[in-house]
Amino acid sequence: MKKYLLQRRNSVGHAWSGLVVFFRSEAHAAFHFTVAVLVLGLAWFFSVSRIEWIVLLFAIALVITAELVNTVFEKIADFVQPDIDPRIKLIKDMAAASVLWCAFVSVVIGVLVFWPYFVDIIYRLS
Numbered sequence: 001m002k003k004y005l006l007q008r009r010n011s012v013g014h015a016w017s018g019l020v021v022f023f024r025s026e027a028h029a030a031f032h033f034t035v036a037v038l039v040l041g042l043a044w045f046f047s048v049s050r051i052e053w054i055v056l057l058f059a060i061a062l063v064i065t066a067e068l069v070n071t072v073f074e075k076i077a078d079f080v081q082p083d084i085d086p087r088i089k090l091i092k093d094m095a096a097a098s099v100l101w102c103a104f105v106s107v108v109i110g111v112l113v114f115w116p117y118f119v120d121i122i123y124r125l126s
């Protein structure tokens with residue numbers, strides 16, 4: 001049991017160090033992190049409902065996971081083929097498309113969640 005817990009602690013440690021490297025060294029990751037903080041700040045400011053918190057957290061997780069997986073594909077692609085290769089182009093473009101798709105869906109979710117709150121504020125101010 002002690003050995004099992006120690007192994008689990010090591011696995012979490014490895015995953016955590018991967019996350020730290022990702023956010024420290026990848027410019028796109030820093031951008032997504034900044035947007036996530038802004039979205040969470042906005043959610044706090046508007047006191048969104050519990051279900052809206054859940055939806056926003058899922059949207060944030062979706063984009064950051066897609067960016068993480070995209071980065072992994074880029075790193076593997078650069079490792080197996082450092083030269084220009086149309087097959088690598090296809091792999092990288094499709095991996096990048098997953099981020100674009102998730103980001104698009106998340107923007108739609110953000111608009112659907114925050115739109116009524118913005119309308120309410122504009123209505124109160126006018």
Ligand SMILES: Nc1ncnc2c1ncn2[C@@H]1O[C@H](COP(=O)(O)OP(=O)(O)OP(=O)(O)O)[C@@H](O)[C@H]1O
Binds near residue numbers: 093
């Ligand atoms: N080895 C390659 N062969 C052919 N095309 C490539 C190759 N490497 C990159 N590309 C093309 O350049 C694009 C950008 O690749 P790159 O590896 O620079 O990713 P990126 O999206 O700029 O991410 P990052 O900024 O994290 O490096 C790819 O989507 C692909 O179209």
